[in-house]
Amino acid sequence: MSTGVIIALIVIVAAVVVAAALTFLARKPRGGRGLRRRFGPEYDRTVARHDGDAKAAERELAERVKLHGELRERPLEPAAREQYAARWTAAQERFVDSPREAVAEADRLLGDLAGARGFPAADRYEEQVAALSVHHGHHVHGYRRVHGVALARTGGTAREGGAGTEEMREAMVEARALFEQLMTPARQGDTPRHRAADDTKLSARPEGSAPGSRGHQPWALTRRHAKGS
Structure with missing residues (x-):
């Protein structure tokens, strides 16, 4: 084989290796940018918890991915799905008369539902929420918030009315x-047909109104109001 042919083969092989390396690097998540894209608001929350140390936050998030990234969510049986949907509807309706009890039920429901989908059980809350953050980082904050409010309720710090109810x-x-994502994980972005109607049920009864009477509802629970609060 002539020297020219050998040189040409070497150049071709080198070009193939370089192209493969560039393709690999292009597909590989790039540190903070890849983690930010995966975790969404959870990324910013973790950075804030580390006092702005992005490197420390990224190490923590990368460890979560290592521990829980291979988790595969189990499908729900139709009967179980109906039971969870019924429980959520009941919690929404209960909010009118008993906001505290409704929040506590929502907290229990999310923990049970996550466990049924294959995440760590609800009695291992910190581990469960860490695993959820890997797969539902854009919505896990809702679970954290309802869990915190439920704990505050048991400590007697939440009030019926005023800022407590809000x-x-x-x-x-x-x-x-998060509830919607856990109920329909394969169809992210879909909006359940009755969500708008259901959200109007989530309002605390005004002071002085009689049981069973909805009357004026100053705290109608809609996503628009929540974002603007």
Whole structure:
């Protein structure tokens, strides 16, 4: 084989290797940018928790991916799906008369639903929420918020009315996004047909109104209001 042919082969092989390396690097998530894209608001929350140290936050998030990234969510049986949907509807309706109990039920429901989908069980809350953040980082904050409000309720710090009720209202609205994703994970971005109608049920009864009477509803729970609160 002539020297020219050998040189040509070497050049071709080198070009193929370089092209493969460039393709690999292009597809590989690039540190913070890849983690930010995957975790969404959870990325910013973790950076803030590390006092702005992005490197420390990224190490924590990368460890979560290592621990929970291979988790595969289990499908729900139709009967189980109906039961969870019924429980959420009941919690929304209960909010009218008993916001505290409704928030506590929403917290329990999300924990049970996540466990049924294959995430760590609800009694391992920190591990469960870490795993959820890997797969639902854009919505896991709603679960954190409703869980925090539920714990505050047991400590007697949440109030029926005023800011306490508003905080519970917002928590329920944010938690709904994660509930929907866990109910329909294969169809992300879909909007359940009855969501708008259901959200109007999530309002605390005005002071002085009689049981069973909806009357004026100053705290109607809609996503628009939650974002603007």
